[in-house]
Amino acid sequence: MITEERITAYINSLDQELSPELYYLEKEAQENKVPIIKKETQGVIRFLLQMLKPRSILEVGTAIGFSALFMSEYSPKDCKITTIEKVPMRLVEARKNLSDDKFSHKDKISLIEGDALDVLKDLVNHNKSYDFIFLDAAKAQYMNFLPELMKMLEAGGILITDNVLQDGTVINSRYSITRRDRTIHTRMREYLYTITHMEELSTIILPVGDGIALSYHK
Ligand SMILES: C[S@@+](CC[C@H](N)C(=O)[O-])C[C@H]1O[C@@H](n2cnc3c(N)ncnc32)[C@H](O)[C@@H]1O
Numbered sequence: 001m002i003t004e005e006r007i008t009a010y011i012n013s014l015d016q017e018l019s020p021e022l023y024y025l026e027k028e029a030q031e032n033k034v035p036i037i038k039k040e041t042q043g044v045i046r047f048l049l050q051m052l053k054p055r056s057i058l059e060v061g062t063a064i065g066f067s068a069l070f071m072s073e074y075s076p077k078d079c080k081i082t083t084i085e086k087v088p089m090r091l092v093e094a095r096k097n098l099s100d101d102k103f104s105h106k107d108k109i110s111l112i113e114g115d116a117l118d119v120l121k122d123l124v125n126h127n128k129s130y131d132f133i134f135l136d137a138a139k140a141q142y143m144n145f146l147p148e149l150m151k152m153l154e155a156g157g158i159l160i161t162d163n164v165l166q167d168g169t170v171i172n173s174r175y176s177i178t179r180r181d182r183t184i185h186t187r188m189r190e191y192l193y194t195i196t197h198m199e200e201l202s203t204i205i206l207p208v209g210d211g212i213a214l215s216y217h218k
Pocket residue numbers: 035036037060061062063064065066067068084085086087090114115116117136137138141
């Protein structure tokens with residue numbers, strides 16, 4: 001938690017309620033310790049979807065489909081959502097949830113199975129483009145994904161990156177980070193420096209949830 005718990009709890013208490021279907025899916029994810037977007041992050045994504053009304057969304061990191069189904073509820077009717085996942089155990093649940101008729105906007109979503117870097121290269125080769133990209137996968141790989149994402153992010157589009165502050169540890173000195181987490185720490189700092197200094201992007205980092213970076217493609 002990188003913000004004061006009581007403030008977050010108060011802000012969350014004002015947030016719109018989820019549909020019963022999403023509420024139960026969120027609960028299931030929490031019970032099974034599947035890392036899905038936090039309430040605060042949901043608020044930011046919902047706000048951006050309603051304001052920007054994207055036509056084509058790309059998500060990297062489906063898990064069990066919660067955020068894709070969440071985005072399907074708040075995006076325009078004709079919006080298409082492509083989401084990528086590689087872990088077999090997650091895919092079993094994602095396939096089940098994304099084909100469940102109780103989610104009335106599920107037909108907007110296409111699940112692509114495979115390693116994101118390969119899938120992203122493939123999408124680039126097929127000249128795909130997106131006006132809303134949500135990056136929520138293996139943090140150490142964000143730098144590798146970025147060049148491919150930039151090829152597909154339309155001018156005027158937005159790239160949202162979740163978990164960028166890593167529970168606040170991203171601000172710590174490299175030497176105070178356990179050896180095991182050092183690579184991810186270095187790579188996240190490199191990613192944040194890059195997206196905040198790229199000519200093509202205007203980026204703001206919000207201390208919301210686990211830290212969200214919003215990058216607007218100028
Ligand atoms: C934080 S979870 C995604 C949560 C989801 N966006 C939600 O909020 O409902 C990250 C997911 O990314 C997947 N992932 C990590 N690295 C990946 C890669 N290289 N290719 C595809 N999926 C990957 C993980 O298996 C995991 O399910």
